[in-house]
Amino acid sequence: MDDRALIELCQCGHPAGFSRLLAAYQDRVYRTAYTFLRNREDARDLTQEVFLRTVRAVNSLDPDRPLWPWLRRVTTNLSLTLLKKRTPHLSLDALPESAQPQDCSAEPAWTQLEIREALGELPPLWRIVLTLRHQEELPYEEIARVTDLPVGTVKTYIFRGRRLLRERLALREGSHR
Amino acid sequence: MMTCQDDLVQMYVDGDLQPAEGDIVEAHLATCESCRRRAVFYKGLFWDLAHTERFAPASDLEPEALAEALRAEWVKGQEPKPVGAVALATLWFTANPVFTGTAHAAGRALASPAQAAGRALTGLGWRLIGRKGGGSR
Numbered sequence: 001m002d003d004r005a006l007i008e009l010c011q012c013g014h015p016a017g018f019s020r021l022l023a024a025y026q027d028r029v030y031r032t033a034y035t036f037l038r039n040r041e042d043a044r045d046l047t048q049e050v051f052l053r054t055v056r057a058v059n060s061l062d063p064d065r066p067l068w069p070w071l072r073r074v075t076t077n078l079s080l081t082l083l084k085k086r087t088p089h090l091s092l093d094a095l096p097e098s099a100q101p102q103d104c105s106a107e108p109a110w111t112q113l114e115i116r117e118a119l120g121e122l123p124p125l126w127r128i129v130l131t132l133r134h135q136e137e138l139p140y141e142e143i144a145r146v147t148d149l150p151v152g153t154v155k156t157y158i159f160r161g162r163r164l165l166r167e168r169l170a171l172r173e174g175s176h177r
Numbered sequence: 178m179m180t181c182q183d184d185l186v187q188m189y190v191d192g193d194l195q196p197a198e199g200d201i202v203e204a205h206l207a208t209c210e211s212c213r214r215r216a217v218f219y220k221g222l223f224w225d226l227a228h229t230e231r232f233a234p235a236s237d238l239e240p241e242a243l244a245e246a247l248r249a250e251w252v253k254g255q256e257p258k259p260v261g262a263v264a265l266a267t268l269w270f271t272a273n274p275v276f277t278g279t280a281h282a283a284g285r286a287l288a289s290p291a292q293a294a295g296r297a298l299t300g301l302g303w304r305l306i307g308r309k310g311g312g313s314r
Contacts (some may be wrong), residue, residue, distance in 0.1 A: 010247075013248065015244065018244040022243055030236040030238065031230035031233040034232075034233035040234055043236070044236060044238055047238060055250045055251050055254070056250065058251070110225075112232065115225050115229075131226070133226075134226035134227045134229075135227055135229055159184050159187055162187055166215075166218055166219065169222070170218075
């Protein structure tokens with residue numbers, strides 16, 4: 001079922017609309033929320049809230065436009081709100097200093113667990129912009145719009161985040177030898 | 178001649194450079210072993226970053242229960258909005274027979290003298306016409 005049919009069914013309040021909306025997007029919203037929040041309970045609660053807000057706004061949704069950008073935006077906004085509430089230092093003024101890049105090993109070789117841990121060590125905002133860049137393949141300007149950050153800041157977070165990941169993974173790799 | 182620049186290598190691997198800039202980075206990579214390793218590293222990293230959603234543990238959300246909650250939320254959104262005090266008062270006054278009866282009686286009371294006066298004036302008019310007519314005969 002395409003987005004148009006989904007939106008129109010939900011706008012009519014048809015029970016099948018809500019079931020199919022969840023079948024199509026619940027997992028994607030949950031996984032995106034988990035990537036941002038790194039907490040299963042938070043991701044679950046946030047997923048529910050994303051869909052409740054979607055239903056409240058369903059009459060304003062345009063059936064001719066894809067639904068995922070809307071869901072991604074709500075997911076990102078709610079995640080940022082939650083993170084800012086819980087992490088007062090999630091401001092632009094208190095960025096942790098990125099370490100200088102180091103030369104790393106010849107071939108990239110890390111496990112899923114290692115990259116998951118390395119991602120978890122990044123400041124939440126860096127993780128969010130990196131996810132939007134690589135997973136969602138959004139241009140810098142769109143990431144800036146979704147996160148309400150200046151484009152320059154988005155680029156800084158992305159470049160520093162990647163460099164920090166590279167350094168962390170290189171260190172882990174070095175420790176295996 | 179380009180020097181080793183991490184940001185440029187990142188942008189090159191991300192496909193974020195203009196063709197001319199890409200040519201410069203490629204020329205540098207051809208001669209710099211360190212940046213070549215860096216580029217290979219970023220390529221692998223970017224692939225993993227594009228698939229981070231697979232790191233999420235399985236969700237224990239129950240779709241049926243959530244679908245019910247969404248349906249209930251939709252129904253709640255369809256309920257009529259609360260009506261304002263003025264609108265409610267107007268509705269109550271216009272629908273209440275005590276007030277509508279009084280209004281009708283008042284209307285009748287006001288209308289009777291006017292009707293009587295109208296009838297008197299009409300009669301007077303006919304009488305005047307009759308006198309005129311009688312005079313011409």
